[in-house]
Amino acid sequence: MTQNNGKMQQHTVVALVYDRPGVLNRVVSMVRRRAFNIGSLAVGHSETPGLSRMTFVVEGDDKVLEQVTKQLRKLVDVVRVSDLKGVNAVYRELSLVRVSANATTRSEIIQIVDIFRANIVDVGHDSLIIEVTGDEEKLESLVTLLSPFGVLEIMRSGRLAMVRGIQGDSGANGNSSDAEGTLTDDTQWVREDGDEAKATPLLPPG
Amino acid sequence: MKLNGGQMICQALLNEGVDTIFGIPGGAIMPLYQMLPQFPGLRHILVRHEQGAAMAADGYGRVTGKVGVCFATSGPGATNLVTGLAGAMMDSVPMVAITGQVAREFIGTDAFQEADVTGVTLPVIKHNFLVTSAEELPQVLKEAFYLARTGRPGPVLVDVPKDVFVEEAEFDYPETVDLPGYPPKQEGDSEAIKRAADLIAKAKRPVLVAGHGIIIADAYKELQEFAEKGQFPVTTTLLGIGSFKSDHVLNIGLPGMHGSAYANHAINDSDLLIALGMRFDDRVTSKVSLFAPNAKIIHVDIDPAELGKNVRPTVPIVGDVKHVLNQLMPLVEKADRREWLSHIDELRRKHPLFFEDDDILRPQDVIQQISDSTDGKAIIATGVGQHQMWAAQLYKFKELNSFITSGGLGAMGFETPSAMGAQVGLPDRTVWTIAGDGGFQMTLMELATMVESQIPVKIALINNNSLGMVRQWQDIFYDHDYVATLYTANPDFVKLAEAYGMRGIRVTRKDEVGPAVEQAMEWNGPVLVDFRVEETENIYPFIPPGTGVGQMVEDPRLVQKRVK
Numbered sequence: 001m002t003q004n005n006g007k008m009q010q011h012t013v014v015a016l017v018y019d020r021p022g023v024l025n026r027v028v029s030m031v032r033r034r035a036f037n038i039g040s041l042a043v044g045h046s047e048t049p050g051l052s053r054m055t056f057v058v059e060g061d062d063k064v065l066e067q068v069t070k071q072l073r074k075l076v077d078v079v080r081v082s083d084l085k086g087v088n089a090v091y092r093e094l095s096l097v098r099v100s101a102n103a104t105t106r107s108e109i110i111q112i113v114d115i116f117r118a119n120i121v122d123v124g125h126d127s128l129i130i131e132v133t134g135d136e137e138k139l140e141s142l143v144t145l146l147s148p149f150g151v152l153e154i155m156r157s158g159r160l161a162m163v164r165g166i167q168g169d170s171g172a173n174g175n176s177s178d179a180e181g182t183l184t185d186d187t188q189w190v191r192e193d194g195d196e197a198k199a200t201p202l203l204p205p206g
Numbered sequence: 207m208k209l210n211g212g213q214m215i216c217q218a219l220l221n222e223g224v225d226t227i228f229g230i231p232g233g234a235i236m237p238l239y240q241m242l243p244q245f246p247g248l249r250h251i252l253v254r255h256e257q258g259a260a261m262a263a264d265g266y267g268r269v270t271g272k273v274g275v276c277f278a279t280s281g282p283g284a285t286n287l288v289t290g291l292a293g294a295m296m297d298s299v300p301m302v303a304i305t306g307q308v309a310r311e312f313i314g315t316d317a318f319q320e321a322d323v324t325g326v327t328l329p330v331i332k333h334n335f336l337v338t339s340a341e342e343l344p345q346v347l348k349e350a351f352y353l354a355r356t357g358r359p360g361p362v363l364v365d366v367p368k369d370v371f372v373e374e375a376e377f378d379y380p381e382t383v384d385l386p387g388y389p390p391k392q393e394g395d396s397e398a399i400k401r402a403a404d405l406i407a408k409a410k411r412p413v414l415v416a417g418h419g420i421i422i423a424d425a426y427k428e429l430q431e432f433a434e435k436g437q438f439p440v441t442t443t444l445l446g447i448g449s450f451k452s453d454h455v456l457n458i459g460l461p462g463m464h465g466s467a468y469a470n471h472a473i474n475d476s477d478l479l480i481a482l483g484m485r486f487d488d489r490v491t492s493k494v495s496l497f498a499p500n501a502k503i504i505h506v507d508i509d510p511a512e513l514g515k516n517v518r519p520t521v522p523i524v525g526d527v528k529h530v531l532n533q534l535m536p537l538v539e540k541a542d543r544r545e546w547l548s549h550i551d552e553l554r555r556k557h558p559l560f561f562e563d564d565d566i567l568r569p570q571d572v573i574q575q576i577s578d579s580t581d582g583k584a585i586i587a588t589g590v591g592q593h594q595m596w597a598a599q600l601y602k603f604k605e606l607n608s609f610i611t612s613g614g615l616g617a618m619g620f621e622t623p624s625a626m627g628a629q630v631g632l633p634d635r636t637v638w639t640i641a642g643d644g645g646f647q648m649t650l651m652e653l654a655t656m657v658e659s660q661i662p663v664k665i666a667l668i669n670n671n672s673l674g675m676v677r678q679w680q681d682i683f684y685d686h687d688y689v690a691t692l693y694t695a696n697p698d699f700v701k702l703a704e705a706y707g708m709r710g711i712r713v714t715r716k717d718e719v720g721p722a723v724e725q726a727m728e729w730n731g732p733v734l735v736d737f738r739v740e741e742t743e744n745i746y747p748f749i750p751p752g753t754g755v756g757q758m759v760e761d762p763r764l765v766q767k768r769v770k
């Protein structure tokens with residue numbers, strides 16, 4: 001997904017990695033060392049025991065996106081990397097929001113929660129915890145609507161992404177190289193000189 | 207067969223074809239060291255500083271193409287390796303470092319001589335392992351060597367807790383590795399190869415830029431055949447110098463910041479760069495937007511991340527350059543490029559490499575003399591600085607892969623240990639190191655190693671009594687304000703050599719250079735020659751950082767001559 005509404009361009013990158021001690025450190029160390037900007041990073045087990053999946057939100061232009069994916073691929077513990085640029089995918093993020101609530105405001109908050117198909121997962125004397133899933137925009141507009149009541153705490157899981165309409169490994173269906181390195185000349189930015197720029201093939205998305 | 211961890215490592219080294227280890231023992235790694243006598247096929251060379259061990263393994267790896275190996279103990283031993291590892295990483299040198307670690311139960315407790323070595327080295331190695339049981343050692347070592355030498359080579363570190371060295375387990379050395387996330391790709395994409403061939407067919411003013419990848423891929427023959435067939439002028443990066451003979455008619459020398467003016471002008475005038483196994487370092491490109499402004503670029507590299515990282519290629523090709531050249535060869539027509547080549551000859555006449563030939567002993571005289579006396583057949587190691595650039599410009603390499611220098615990291619102190627490693631790797635070759643008086647003092651303790659282990663390196667100390675390269679920048683950018691660059695208390699290097707039990711010779715006059723070089727080579731052991739060279743000499747040409755060929759500064763004496 002590429003957003004360009006006045007913000008820094010954002011890209012989603014999904015990596016399948018070995019679930020070994022230190023892998024997160026290797027990935028994060030590379031990102032830091034090469035001064036890439038990561039908006040969010042979500043990590044969890046995949047469908048295959050021993051492998052985890054990481055979803056990155058990468059901030060930067062196409063060149064940055066290309067370098068991030070290539071440098072990730074170089075890590076020995078990373079099995080596969082794909083960027084979801086131009087790919088039809090589902091994007092979800094989970095957020096917990098603690099909001100001030102008293103007898104008078106509670107029902108108004110519940111209404112908002114219902115509209116967003118969010119859940120109230122904890123009720124306290126003077127606050128509620130709301131659980132909401134969706135894309136970032138949805139999460140952000142919920143928070144905007146709740147803010148007049150007093151938002152006390154926000155936690156976000158970071159973006160998860162899965163390609164639509166295919167079976168099995170989501171990671172394999174972005175602009176991807178697989179483990180055998182069938183990645184060829186997928187350099188997506190070439191010397192600007194007309195013909196050749198068009199001639200450089202982009203691996204088909206999806 | 208049951209072995210303890212230490213024995214397993216020794217046996218694995220033998221299985222991997224290792225014959226030499228550079229290192230220093232200490233508490234955590236002692237159980238491994240104490241196994242060495244059981245494995246007489248492994249020669250251990252006791253160095254005097256772990257940086258020397260890593261740099262010697264580096265020199266060994268570069269000249270032999272085999273994996274260089276070094277050992278260090280936990281904590282300070284391992285941290286002392288870091289500069290050497292970082293250099294090997296930058297320059298894609300195959301290396302395996304084995305470090306002792308505190309025993310498993312003490313990890314994370316700030317135990318005596320504990321350092322987080324896998325953490326410390328993570329950004330400067332290709333991969334590292336923290337071994338957690340003797341059982342996993344065979345697989346880890348197999349993978350470590352495989353990773354170090356395949357694809358884009360690099361250093362791999364294996365950190366072994368002290369108690370793992372003594373733990374026993376079944377030793378069954380694996381034949382294969384299982385690394386699905388690690389894809390070294392050999393063949394170039396055939397579509398891309400075709401497009402490259404088309405560009406070549408259309409090019410009028412092609413320049414081939416040969417890099418270190420040619421040496422790593424052992425593609426010398428292919429490069430020469432390809433260059434001759436297409437009649438491409440060849441410029442070799444600092445680390446690509448050994449990829450193509452210096453005296454070949456198509457060789458136009460070094461590109462970049464201190465490259466020959468004619469190579470830089472040729473790149474500037476060219477309509478196609480064929481970049482093979484080189485990574486467009488900023489010393490090569492200077493300001494990218496001014497670099498080869500009219501050229502399309504074919505870029506071949508085994509590391510996909512290098513394609514498009516610094517310079518936009520027109521046709522990127524991922525693959526081993528030897529394979530790619532073989533794929534490309536039949537698609538390239540024999541070409542006649544007399545016009546373009548004579549244009550370059552013209553550039554060469556107009557902008558020759560220049561140095562003053564008078565009665566004064568200048569650093570260039572030393573390099574030229576060594577080049578002549580060795581008939582261009584020595585292995586030349588260097589430190590970092592002016593002397594390094596003169597060596598690159600002036601030594602006429604008639605043998606391939608004979609120039610050993612710290613390019614990407616530019617680590618002073620490389621001169622002595624790397625030469626030592628190269629000499630151990632290729633005992634029949636004459637090895638000279640062109641050393642700076644600054645860099646030499648960073649690792650000079652290895653003189654003891656050379657004497658003790660009978661490593662007959664010849665050291666040409668280019669003694670300008672200063673950190674010459676930095677002093678030169680002060681001349682150019684800081685109005686000769688020499689802050690912290692002029693030495694006032696260098697030691698007597700001849701006495702120093704003698705104190706270590708090796709031969710020392712001092713040269714102060716130009717006419718003494720030839721005899722001293724000959725004497726050094728006749729002497730059957732390590733020699734240090736202290737060349738007291740002119741201290742104000744500067745290295746030219748020079749493209750100031752952040753500029754382009756248009757801003758290239760040539761030797762003022764040459765410019766004057768031209769005016770006359």
Ligand SMILES: Cc1cc2nc3c(=O)[nH]c(=O)nc-3n(C[C@H](O)[C@H](O)[C@H](O)COP(=O)(O)OP(=O)(O)OC[C@H]3O[C@@H](n4cnc5c(N)ncnc54)[C@H](O)[C@@H]3O)c2cc1C
Nearest residue numbers: 417418419423444462463464483484485508527613614616
């Ligand atoms: C003081 C100083 C001044 C310098 N000035 C200059 C200068 O004027 N000019 C200059 O050129 N350099 C200069 N350098 C050196 C410079 O910093 C770089 O180290 C050098 O340019 C790198 O050369 P390279 O790209 O050929 O080699 P490397 O950096 O070793 O890169 C090799 C490339 O080849 C690829 N490769 C490896 N194996 C294969 C294979 N089998 N097939 C295909 N590709 C492969 C690698 O992936 C890598 O991208 C200077 C250094 C110092 C310290």
Ligand SMILES: Cc1ncc(C[n+]2csc(CCOP(=O)(O)OP(=O)(O)O)c2C)c(N)n1
Nearest residue numbers: 591592593616618642643644645673674675
């Ligand atoms: C370890 C290290 N420290 C500092 C530098 C910065 N530096 C680059 S060249 C140079 C001067 C080198 O002096 P010397 O070894 O005498 O060589 P010269 O330039 O005089 O030939 C210095 C200090 C470096 N490259 N490496």
Ligand SMILES: [Mg+2]
Nearest residue numbers: 643644672674
């Ligand atoms: Mg000096």
